[in-house]
Amino acid sequence: GAGVSQSPRYKVAKRGQDVALRCDPISGHVSLFWYQQALGQGPEFLTYFQNEAQLDKSGLPSDRFFAERPEGSVSTLKIQRTQQEDSAVYLCASSLSTSPTAFYEQYFGPGTRLTVT
């Protein structure tokens, strides 16, 4: 399909393990966003890319979280030394927007549900 895809859909990690979550945005979408959604809560912004440039990482909760988008398409969110509080659904979204202040519709992926035991 032509939508945003994420993998894996489910990930169980032991506390202390590193995990990598992948996002394939819609082809041609310049902007890519990562969100964290805790159980029963709305999504919260983590980080934003415009092409390969990470323009805003103010939402990353700690330096254990790292995101990259080296070629301006696929993005990976990496969490090092996972903790139980990292358990959440991680959502990726992409849009045609070429500016962080412009508002274009965001298209969301299905999310990766991370459970840290």
Next chain:
Amino acid sequence: KNEVEQSPQNLTAQEGEFITINCSYSVGISALHWLQQHPGGGIVSLFMLSSGKKKHGRLIATINIQEKHSSLHITASHPRDSAVYICAVKGPDKLIFGTGTRLQVFP
């Protein structure tokens, strides 16, 4: 106080009922999203609006910029409308999300 608040948090309805979900926000915005999230996490954008009213099928969204309030209405609700409905506002540089309204429609 959250910057985006939704009410009610949970809503149950019988099939056919008219549903209203409310969203109030405290920040200046350029636009507002209504999103639908089904179990399993996938989010679908229903509406993006910055003024007035939009209609799509049985769904209607309205926004009052002066009052900083938006409503999502579902007419003739159906069990397949059961989902979490999330309001998100576009602040200066990012989307700010409400916590969602969980809707269950029973046959």
